[in-house]
Amino acid sequence: MKNILYILIFIIGLNFTSFAQNKPAEPQQKYIKLYPIPASTVITFDFVRGYDRSFSIQIYNFMGKKVYEVKNTPSRISLPLNEFYRGLYYYHLLDKNNRLIEIGRFQIVK
Secondary structure, X not given: OHHHHHHHXXXXXXXXXXXXXXXXXXOOOOXXXXXXXXXXXXXXXXXXXXXOOOOEEEEEEOOOOEEEEEEOOXXXXXXXXXXXXXXXXEEEEEOOOOOEEEEEEEEEOO
């Protein structure tokens, strides 16, 4: 029961934070394409538009803990998932001023 409460608090907090403080600059247009979804061994982040080397990507687990970060991103990132547990993960794409550009999620199945 306690874990469910933490998950709900995280989801509500994530939604409030993204809409109230750091709204994505252009919510209709995606910068990143992820594949495969769901992922099992590797996930690839591909910039489909607006690539800027100063972007950074942060990945959070479903509890809100940051588990991975890449600064000064290349145009394609292939991330091995051998250190990740199965479940739902969120990514944040940030610009050089740490302004939120895009939010997304993906699932890992093993």
